[in-house]
Amino acid sequence: VNKPEKEFISQLQAKYEEKVDSTNIKSFANFPLSPKTLKGLKTSGYNKPTDIQRETLMLGITGKDILGAAQTGSGKTLAFIIPILERLFCKQWTHLDGLGALVITPTRELAYQIFETLRRVGSFHDFSAGLIIGGKDLKFERRRMDQCNIIICTPGRLLQHMDENPLFNADNLQILVLDEADRCLDMGFEETMNAIIANLPVKRQTLLFSATQTKSVKDLARLSLKDPSYVAVHENA
Ligand code: ADP
Ligand code: MG
Secondary structure: OOOOHHHHHHHHHHHHOOOOOHHHHHHHHHOOOOOHHHHHHOOOOOOOOOOOHHHHHHHHOOOOOEEEEEEEOOOOOHHHHHHHHHHHOOOOOOOOOOOOOOOOOOHHHHHHHHHHHHHHOOOOOOEEEEEEOOOOOOOHHHHOOOOOEEEEEEEHHHHHHHHHHOOOOOOOEEEEEEOOOOOOHHHOHHHHHHHHHOOOOOOOEEEEEOOOOOHHHHHHHHHHHOOEEEEOOOOOO
């Protein structure tokens, strides 16, 4: 274990205790984020957090479960990518630690977009990331699976790996993200999601993001989140 880095991480985490006045946030640099993440945000052209990002970042990086609701286009992707990067960085996650974060999103296209954002914003970290979305060679996905720290996936394909792939191992999972949960449910993935969640370690952080808060989203939240913080950002906020 790298000792100077460990001390640096302790100093960074000490700042988690300081109160961030969210009305005064002008840039991502106002949050106690690792230099690697800040650099990734900057080079990707992200300077100022959106409302949902501003309201959820501290909760996410300090390990809280979140039920976040905000309209499409409000920036929910970074609201979970940044906590994933920060949590794994603070745990000094390496390839030896295996799968640390899992993001489930309803469509291949959304998975691609998230993967691309993660690649750019996370480019100064050393984590490996993989897409598990079907439409590709199952064998190819299968062999790469055990090498990924972060997996972005669609529900059906993930469950297929969980059922059939001996290399799939989520025992060390730290963070589960249920992205666009309302759409996942609208597309008929409720049972698939329940089966996935039942297969994951109970001791984990879960971030659930959705554009709307329907009854079925609340059911999924009850099943997957522990003592969550509710964050809803409205169109005219
Ligand atoms: P949602 O998932 O809420 O629909 P996305 O995360 O896909 O929204 O973001 C929508 C768009 O806003 C994307 O093009 C993204 O690059 C951009 N975006 C997100 N956060 C920021 C930010 N802090 N500053 C500038 N643009 C951003
Ligand atoms: Mg989204």
